[in-house]
Amino acid sequence: MxxxxxxxxxxxxxxxxxxxxxxxxxxxxxxxxxxxxxxxxxxxxxxxxxxxxxxxxxxxxxxxxxxxxxxxxxxxxxxxxxxxxxxxxxxxxxxxxxxxxxxxxxxxxxxxxxxxxxxxxxxxxxxxRGICPQCGKNLNNGECGCKKCVDPRMSALLELLDD
Ligand SMILES: [Zn+2]
Ligand SMILES: [Zn+2]
Structure with missing residues (x-):
């Protein structure tokens, strides 16, 4: 206009x-x-x-x-x-x-x-929740069953806690 x-x-x-x-x-x-x-x-x-x-x-x-x-x-x-x-x-x-x-x-x-x-x-x-980086499934529609990648820093911490 x-x-x-x-x-x-x-x-x-x-x-x-x-x-x-x-x-x-x-x-x-x-x-x-x-x-x-x-x-x-x-x-x-x-x-x-x-x-x-x-x-x-x-x-x-x-x-x-x-x-x-x-x-x-x-x-x-x-x-x-x-x-x-x-x-x-x-x-x-x-x-x-x-x-x-x-x-x-x-x-x-x-x-x-x-x-x-x-x-x-x-x-x-x-x-x-986005899409699974491994299989591409829309995670809003439910879990896809892929193994979750664990942050390496987090697994190091978990190992420490195990001791
Ligand atoms: Zn979305
Ligand atoms: Zn997946």
Whole structure:
């Protein structure tokens, strides 16, 4: 969604609300596939000359568990919060999001925030047991019967305790 922020930048107290959904035309990550549109609810407002964008993006995606490689559906909620500027005063631009020509590509900004918020590791559940390194069985579905490798440091300790 292209948003003209001409009025919001120019008029103190001006506010605009958003409640819409969109589907990006490119993939956000190799690690998951969107299974719903991205829904954004938020607003942009001019408070005493400072323009802020606040909102939340919600969507679902099919994700591959980093531990057991099973696909699962995960819901994401990502906060989208920025101070918007129509021009940069200096090079310290990290805290500000530059809106060139006062025209904001809101979808692109939301997608940027989503990509930055994604974890490096997706787990189907907190205590996912992963797959057996020997036979490849998904251990969430039960033990596989392979002999457990004992950490050599641990077996040395056990031998000491035996004495
Ligand atoms: Zn898993
Ligand atoms: Zn096994």
């Amino acid at each position: 292209q948003v003209s922020l001409e009025q919001v930048f120019n008029i103190v107290g001006k506010e605009e609300n958003f409640n819409y959904s969109f589907v990006p035309d490119y993939s956000l990550s190799d690690d998951f596939a969107l299974s719903s549109p991205i829904k954004f609810v938020g607003n942009v407002k001019n408070t005493a000359g400072i323009v802020t964008l606040n909102g939340q993006a919600d969507f679902s995606a099919n994700v591959i568990c980093s531990r057991c490689a099973e696909e699962f559906l995960k819901h994401f909620s990502v906060a989208v919060e920025h101070t918007l500027v129509s021009e940069l005063q200096n090079e310290e631009s990290e805290d500000f999001y530059l809106v060139e020509g006062k025209q904001l590509d809101l979808d692109a900004l939301i997608c940027e925030d989503i990509i930055l918020s994604l974890p490096f590791v997706f787990l189907c559940k907190e205590d996912c």
